[in-house]
Amino acid sequence: MYPIIRGASLLAVAGGTILLVAARTTDRSVELRPAIDSGTAKHIILFIGDGMGDSEITIARNYAVGAAGRLAMDALPFTGEYTTYSIAEDDPSKPVYVADSAATGTAWATGSKTSNGRISTSAKTDRDLPTILELAQQRGYATGDVTTAELTDATPAVLAAHVASRSCQGPDDMAQCPQDRKTVGGPGSIAEQMIDRGVDVLLGGGSSRFEQSVSGEQTVAHQASTNGYQLVKTAQALRGVSSSRVLGLFAAGTMTTEWIGQEALPYPSNVKNPQVCETDHRRSQEPSLSEMTAKAIDLLERATRDGAFFLQVEGASIDKQSHAANPCAQIGETIAFDRAVRVGLEYAAAHRDTLLVVAADHGHSGQIVSTPADADHPSGLLSTLLTADRTPMTVSYATAAYHRSQDHTGTQVRIAAQGPQAAAVLGVIDQTDLFRVMARALGASTPPPSSAR
Amino acid sequence: MYPIIRGASLLAVAGGTILLVAARTTDRSVELRPAIDSGTAKHIILFIGDGMGDSEITIARNYAVGAAGRLAMDALPFTGEYTTYSIAEDDPSKPVYVADSAATGTAWATGSKTSNGRISTSAKTDRDLPTILELAQQRGYATGDVTTAELTDATPAVLAAHVASRSCQGPDDMAQCPQDRKTVGGPGSIAEQMIDRGVDVLLGGGSSRFEQSVSGEQTVAHQASTNGYQLVKTAQALRGVSSSRVLGLFAAGTMTTEWIGQEALPYPSNVKNPQVCETDHRRSQEPSLSEMTAKAIDLLERATRDGAFFLQVEGASIDKQSHAANPCAQIGETIAFDRAVRVGLEYAAAHRDTLLVVAADHGHSGQIVSTPADADHPSGLLSTLLTADRTPMTVSYATAAYHRSQDHTGTQVRIAAQGPQAAAVLGVIDQTDLFRVMARALGASTPPPSSAR
DSSP states (O other): OOOOOOSOEEEOOSSSSOEEEOTTTSOTHHHHHHHOOOSOOSEEEEEEETTOOHHHHHHHHHHHHOTTOOOGGGGOSEEEEEEOOEEOSSOTTSEESSOOHHHHHHHHHHSSOOOTTOBSBOTTTOOBOOOHHHHHHHTTOEEEEEEEEETTSHHHHTTTOOBSOTTOOSGGGOTTOGGGOGGGTOOOOHHHHHHHTTOSEEEEEOHHHHTSEEETTEEHHHHHHHTTOEEEOSHHHHHTOOOSSEEEEOSSSSOOOSOBOOOOEETTTTTTSOBOOBOOOSOTTSOOHHHHHHHHHHHHHTTSTTOOEEEEEEEOHHHHHHHTTOHHHHHHHHHHHHHHHHHHHHHHHHOTTEEEEEEESSBOSOEEEOOOBTTBOOSSEEEEEEOTTSOEEEEEEOSSOTTSOOOOBOOOEEEEEESTTGGGGSEEEEHHHHHHHHHHHTTOOOOOOOSOO | OOOOOOSOEEEOOSSSSOEEEOTTTSOTHHHHHHHOOOSOOSEEEEEEETTOOHHHHHHHHHHHHOTTOOOGGGGOSEEEEEEOOEEOSSOTTSEESSOOHHHHHHHHHHSSOOOTTOBSBOTTTOOBOOOHHHHHHHTTOEEEEEEEEETTSHHHHTTTOOBSOTTOOSGGGGGGOGGGOGGGTOOOOHHHHHHHTTOSEEEEEOHHHHTSEEETTEEHHHHHHHTTOEEEOSHHHHHTOOOSSEEEEOSSSSOOOSOBOOOOEETTTTTTSOBOOBOOOSOTTSOOHHHHHHHHHHHHHTTSTTOOEEEEEEETHHHHHHHTTOHHHHHHHHHHHHHHHHHHHHHHHHOTTEEEEEEESSBOSOEEEOOOBTTBOOSSEEEEEEOTTSOEEEEEEOSSOTTSOOOOBOOOEEEEEESTTGGGGSEEEEHHHHHHHHHHHTTOOOOOOOSOO
16 A cells, blocks of 8 residues: 555655665765755745654554555654744743644744744734745745645644634634734734735635635635635646646545544453554545645746745644544544655655755654553553554553543654755754744845744 | 753764754754764763653653753754564564563664563574674673663663573573573573673662572672672762772662652642652662763773773663653653763763764653643643743653553654764664664674564
8 A cells, every 4th residue: 555665764865866775784974964955945845744743653654554664754864853842821931831733833934932822923922923934935935835724724824824813714713813803904814814925825625714704795715816816626626727826725624534443442442353444535526635735846836937935735634633532544644644745755856956844743642552451551542453564553542531632742753854954953953943944945044043932 | 950051952073072052043064064974983882761752851851951951862963763663472573563671672782673571582583682782892892781770671681691581680580581591501690691791891770680699609799709890889889999890789679769759640630739859869879870871981991902892871760760650750860861971972072983872762651741621631640840941741641550550652762873873873763773873883794684674
């Protein structure tokens, strides 16, 4: 089902080709030295696996390609971990150790920490924080924002909108952001701002937000049309798009997951009957994340004369299905995300001036545990899966009670990169540092981090 | 209490000095390119944080230096993650997704996967697997093995002993290893083998194992004396040692933890009354891990004419206190381990030909979770701590029931390195690859990984 590469890494470094390197037995310095590139990037592709901590990556790898297999995202040459904490709304000098996707997205989008729930606005003072997408636009880069969530969900929103609350997704959803309403001179909802910002390629779910009315009969979607956006609603229609300004809305809310399976349950769950995931759950009219990624790259490259672009691609339901304690759906989304990364790696192999980053926004609940026994088993929800190794693997979710939403965790998470500025992700950095890495790749001078945090 | 470095990394790369680098604002390629060193190492120091996954590192950092602070181990320039699975005893072609310290230690000690519980012997076939310490000895390196556990515990044992079961620690403990008894021509218990192997510097706990009789009245400790070892039992005595062959046994079993505090409890635990850890729990007659590390380096450097040595330093009770769901003791051991890493970094800064590696053997249970509320809280054991940020942090343990041993997890874990061959840890590698990295640093040719796994 998925290519297995045992005992080797797919190392897509500078050089225009993807190299199969037997990392186990070779001295890697020969490839790494020239891969350290301190220049600027004509293309930036940022892949965000929402809720994809190191544990979630390992769960997906074990299931899909086996413990000794390797995912596409495992191949990036420069790797580190970054801290993901947010800050308190009432006292921004204090950290909050478990962050949400709004605060974490704001961190790399703006280079500043904020409080949970905020979209590229500052904690307490509610100032708009300039984003990396806006910076890219100023420097003549075409821009794209692709997700399997609603386009107005936190992770895609942070690039192109500034509101006090992630809940303010459409014109009818402004209860938490009275000051941001257009009627009082504000920038409007997230949906409106994404269109007003002129992001070239917008692909994801969330059509219901764009069908809300701005004023009278005019919906956000209408306004997008007026602003020159081609609107598409199906994978088939997306394939035919050639306009460089496209709004693709493929589901009313979150897009369908690729895989499904049984949810995790309290012990004994299915410990004695490991499940195999169903892998054909996505509706055919919805494009896959890799298909959206390939199309976005294709359109963005043709959007400006020099082909320069910034693109963010989010695998959103790794997080959403972790919240739901559904390991098959979670793994399927991780693998779908990894396929999108592979599309990016193939593009980068042919375009050396590409900074490609793969990171998560925060860790999540899932843990790989020993086979539970009557006398001794984890206290949370469990599901056992039969992996590509034809071996049972048990995943535990225990950050919330049964049928409550499982919670994010505060662990540092993996960041990996290749291309110009990529070596800056080595070691332990903070999520806000990613903004500065990308800004340097855009050739922009960046202010030092704020003294607050 | 512990130096706080905000917004900067302690980057100890080539160049003989420890550099404070504002990683957030600088292009790091200038420092990294010369740090890629494909040569051999005169000194290898391997630091193993037992059970120190990325979550455990983050827990300790948040508590001890704050979320924006940095630990010494955060400073290493080359970083990656490695997979830690073991294999099944009855079918070595199958992975076991949650490994123990015997199998994981055997992985880096020998370059081969084995089954849980085995000490540098092969799964199913029970063959002795040559170790990196033995290789170092053959190449004229002095060798050292330092731990806060019993010296005969799995992680120190894998370097210098070959037995079928980790339980076979002393001559009286051979029930699980009948074929390894000296009376039937075997190599004897772990304690006996460590002495027979002639490891130069052995420092840790576990004196009771060495007080067991080999034959008649003769104990393992007696035999060590006969073999030229100087025996010491206190920190004070250790300070006076100048012999290059020393056996330091500072506790009957595991050494005392540095810190103590309240164990994690089912909700509501101390969620509304965050605890502050007591940080002076270690008995004065026991040396700290950093003191043992400094002394080991000092003795090993003088043990051979050219000063070449291989040293492993284990922070053992990060794991043991995670099993016990005791966050204060766990964090204190992580910080004690980090102080030992700092001793290594200082040595490496003055000795560029040092390969210094910091890694874990496997992940563990602890997760940083949101502040639990009545309606919604994790299902396991909780403890809330008041951190260096003067902010509460809640840690959850949910891989076993209350007052049962919390379990390891199967997540990939961090590996970090500097010095010759260090760049080989970038990306995603396997734990067995660490053997080959160190073997290359010793200048030894290494066989490719076995085809089995």
